[in-house]
Amino acid sequence: xxxxxxxxxxxxxxxxxxxxxxxxxxxxxxxxxxxxxxxxxxxxxxxxxxxxxxxxxxxxxxxxxxxxxxxxxxxxxxxxxxxxxxxxxxxxxxxxxxxxxxxxxxxxxxxxxxxxxxxxxxxxxxxxxxxxxxxxxxxxxxxxxxxxxxxxxxxxxxxxxxxxxxxxxxxxxxxxxxxxxxxxxxxxxxxxxxxxxxxxxxxxxxxxxxxxxxxxxxxxxxxxxxxxxxxxxxxxxxxxxxxxxxxxxxxxxxxxxxxxxxxxxxxxxxxxxxxxxxxxxxxxxxxxxxxxxxxxxxxxxxxxxxxxxxxxxxxxxxxxxxxxxxxxxxxxxxxxxxxxxxxxxxxxxxxxxxxxxxxxxxxxxxxxxxxxxxxxxxxxxxxxxxxxxxxxxxxxxxxxxxxxxxxxxxxxxxxxxxxxxxxxxxxxxxxxxxxxxxxxxxxxxxxxxxxxxxxxxxxxxxxxxxxxxxxxxxxxxxxxxxxxxxxxxxxxxxxxxxxxxxxxxxxxxxxxxxxxxxxxxxxxxxxxxxxxxxxxxxxxxxxxxxxxxxxxxxxxxxxxxxxxxxxxxxxxxxxxxxxxxxxxxxx
Numbered sequence: 314x315x316x317x318x319x320x321x322x323x324x325x326x327x328x329x330x331x332x333x334x335x336x337x338x339x340x341x342x343x344x345x346x347x348x349x350x351x352x353x354x355x356x357x358x359x360x361x362x363x364x365x366x367x368x369x370x371x372x373x374x375x376x377x378x379x380x381x382x383x384x385x386x387x388x389x390x391x392x393x394x395x396x397x398x399x400x401x402x403x404x405x406x407x408x409x410x411x412x413x414x415x416x417x418x419x420x421x422x423x424x425x426x427x428x429x430x431x432x433x434x435x436x437x438x439x440x441x442x443x444x445x446x447x448x449x450x451x452x453x454x455x456x457x458x459x460x461x462x463x464x465x466x467x468x469x470x471x472x473x474x475x476x477x478x479x480x481x482x483x484x485x486x487x488x489x490x491x492x493x494x495x496x497x498x499x500x501x502x503x504x505x506x507x508x509x510x511x512x513x514x515x516x517x518x519x520x521x522x523x524x525x526x527x528x529x530x531x532x533x534x535x536x537x538x539x540x541x542x543x544x545x546x547x548x549x550x551x552x553x554x555x556x557x558x559x560x561x562x563x564x565x566x567x568x569x570x571x572x573x574x575x576x577x578x579x580x581x582x583x584x585x586x587x588x589x590x591x592x593x594x595x596x597x598x599x600x601x602x603x604x605x606x607x608x609x610x611x612x613x614x615x616x617x618x619x620x621x622x623x624x625x626x627x628x629x630x631x632x633x634x635x636x637x638x639x640x641x642x643x644x645x646x647x648x649x650x651x652x653x654x655x656x657x658x659x660x661x662x663x664x665x666x667x668x669x670x671x672x673x674x675x676x677x678x679x680x681x682x683x684x685x686x687x688x689x690x691x692x693x694x695x696x697x698x699x700x701x702x703x704x705x706x707x708x709x710x711x712x713x714x715x716x717x718x719x720x721x722x723x724x725x726x727x728x729x730x731x732x733x734x735x736x737x738x739x740x741x742x743x744x745x746x747x748x749x750x751x752x753x754x755x756x757x758x759x760x761x762x763x764x765x766x767x768x769x770x771x772x773x774x775x776x777x778x779x780x781x782x783x784x785x786x787x788x789x790x791x792x793x794x795x796x797x798x799x800x801x802x803x804x805x806x807x808x809x810x811x812x813x814x815x816x817x818x819x820x821x822x823x824x825x826x827x828x829x830x831x832x833x834x835x836x837x838x839x840x841x842x843x844x845x846x847x848x849x850x851x852x853x854x855x856x857x858x859x860x861x862x863x864x865x866x867x868x869x870x871x872x873x874x875x876x877x878x879x880x881x882x883x884x885x886x887x888x889x890x891x892x893x894x895x896x897x898x899x900x
Contacts, residue, residue, distance in 0.1 A: 314334060329388045330406055333368060341569075343418065343567070345410040345418070349423050350382070352426055352427065353476045362535075373557050374561075375560060378406045382399045385476075395484050396488060396490075421439060423444070433496065441502075441504075445536045454485050457480065461473055472878065494520060500524050502527045502529075503521050507533075509532040539552070543626035588644075593612055603693040605654060606661045607652065608651070608653075616702065617703065619648065619649070619651070622690075623659065624736075625713050626713075629653055633874055639709075683717075683743045687720070688717070691708065705732070712874075719733065719741060730828070732830065738845070741845070818849040823857075831895070833863075836867050837871035866891070868884050
């Protein structure tokens, strides 16, 4: 098997796709599979599951295309993101399978909201797989609105957004009009997979029964574990086995491997695209660096580059598409950016090889945001950057990506002075077995800050005076915050008197600074990272700041992964402003 990643250009922007081709030596089917990912946060949460499914289908002889709908992933922005532009993306991928690869038929795959996109775009007699579809487009938008209210501290959100995608009124309306009863055209074979703990959608089932050549319904609960937060996901092996077996049974026709084009010489494949609607020429290219998947956002003439690795287990687009927005924002200002996947994450996982070897479960390192090989991979990326002639190299990352950059910097003997852009690190000393969630010892600090903020709110005082509050919880948090504050101050005093050794973090910061490296930290207001950094000691941080080596910024109102566009924009603006302040963009 082989995998190729590229953009399919067209009017209104370019659609990014991953093409999985079966091995020509094995049985090759005349039918292909077109995977349409769900929009919103489920795009990132389900990325791993859909990638593994595509690899399994390719191993069974099906050519598979996975798309990034415009305005999501690595695709360019559409002039107006909406259902119509997404249907165009699906049509581009369909035509590539039929005309360029040379297949006879296409089966569409849709999950959750993208199930309705698949139904809307399905041609006469085309097959379709629907995995845990929403009951309607309106129900999907309703779910997003509920999640938006739950996920914000003030109970409301100025705009509706999910996973880095802003659902404006036009997009919401175009999605809300999608409902099962409106789909009238006759389609081919259908596999409908739903969760056992949900009542089946009678309207959708009946509509499919009337339209489809055949309808096969089954229940499977793999969706629950496959669409969690990226670092907690599990491969949906049961679903994959059943879906691939259905494909084999319903589409058994074998074709000549001669129908497949030589992708290495295919001139229609564009491994680069020019971004529209920017102030300067900006191009994106797919890169393979020592087996690592990466995308370079490039503007001519620059000798500076930001290298940004995985944030947790999210793939190279970043949580809420942060890495894409940051890369394109930097390039628009004249500095390159490479977003890449570590060897065990995103597109740098060799799923095809594993499947060909008969593997049915992931390796221990697969999907681990703190892999043992991270240092090796980051050094390979830095070496590539030097070979390309960049004189200014900036390591960046969010959460686990920040830790990987920090860990490499404290061990590096770099010929080029490094700069670090560290966003919301949750640890500076990762040990195997540590929790991937926010460290418990800092949850008390967050609660204490909440009470400190509440002290300025008359409404909270009213609750206190009327007894409408948990006094036991209040006393406990006040006690905990007092102990933590006293311990921190005692450590600083003991250090100045020479009664204790400098904390490990302070030693690391000083060592990094001594190598000529500059450090810039960016913390979300509601994240514990700043408190974690403060364990280095006030004196150490003050000295580094005074020397101009350390800069610390806080993004007001933001959460750990910058879910809201206003905070993402503020983070990107602040990073760009700081870089320009340090050296300008011609360095």
